[in-house]
Amino acid sequence: xxxxxxxxxxxxxxxxxxxxxxxxxxxxxxxxxxxxxxxxxxxxxxxxxxxxxxxxxxxxxxxxxxxxxxxxxxxxxxxxxxxxxxxxxxxxxxxxxxxxxxxxxxxxxxxxxxxx
Amino acid sequence: xxxxxxxxxxxxxxxxxxxxxxxxxxxxxxxxxxxxxxxxxxxxxxxxxxxxxxxxxxxxxxxxxxxxxxxxxxxxxxxxxxxxxxxxxxxxxxxxxxxxxxxxxxxxxxx
Numbered sequence: 001x002x003x004x005x006x007x008x009x010x011x012x013x014x015x016x017x018x019x020x021x022x023x024x025x026x027x028x029x030x031x032x033x034x035x036x037x038x039x040x041x042x043x044x045x046x047x048x049x050x051x052x053x054x055x056x057x058x059x060x061x062x063x064x065x066x067x068x069x070x071x072x073x074x075x076x077x078x079x080x081x082x083x084x085x086x087x088x089x090x091x092x093x094x095x096x097x098x099x100x101x102x103x104x105x106x107x108x109x110x111x112x113x114x115x116x
Numbered sequence: 117x118x119x120x121x122x123x124x125x126x127x128x129x130x131x132x133x134x135x136x137x138x139x140x141x142x143x144x145x146x147x148x149x150x151x152x153x154x155x156x157x158x159x160x161x162x163x164x165x166x167x168x169x170x171x172x173x174x175x176x177x178x179x180x181x182x183x184x185x186x187x188x189x190x191x192x193x194x195x196x197x198x199x200x201x202x203x204x205x206x207x208x209x210x211x212x213x214x215x216x217x218x219x220x221x222x223x224x225x226x227x
Binding site for chain 2: 093095105109
């Protein structure tokens with residue numbers, strides 16, 4: 001149980017394009033989903049927290065107009081990196097907290113984004 | 117702002133030994149604590165949660181919690197090379213929604 005998927009697992013795009021990453025909780029409903037970014041050999045950095053049906057809460061320094069988050073249902077959240085630039089290249093990881101046990105987080109496998 | 121601290125390592129132990137990973141946190145109100153394992157290039161994987169003072173065992177893993185000392189540890193018995201990874205300690209923030217992660221301890225188990 002408690003499986004979270006992400007799609008795509010890897011994406012390479014040109015500078016200036018937008019990339020959408022999907023995060024799904026496969027066998028549970030998630031009250032809250034989280035988006036993290038991780039640079040090589042660095043710790044996880046929380047970007048934003050999203051609750052189904054409401055606007056995401058962004059961490060300080062994260063541009064909400066650049067990283068668009070939509071949490072349309074209790075099992076799906078999307079992160080769109082708009083007008084991507086090479087410095088946005090990173091490992092993006094989502095996690096989800098089950099409604100029945102919302103103090104736990106289960107992570108998706110991550111999406112490696114490379115912007116050329 | 118809650119803080120979670122870990123030694124960054126690397127911590128090197130020989131195969132078969134006990135690996136001891138430590139984590140301290142900054143406040144006394146935290147009630148739940150989590151250990152994640154992250155292999156290089158992969159996302160974190162939950163391995164243990166602990167809520168009460170004392171020890172909690174799951175296979176080769178034992179989590180130890182001492183709320184008075186604001187200290188939580190993870191012991192890995194009979195360490196294997198496949199245990200080589202970064203171990204992240206996580207504590208819910210004061211609102212109970214987000215996690216505050218420690219920087220992680222890199223463990224290397226030498227064959």
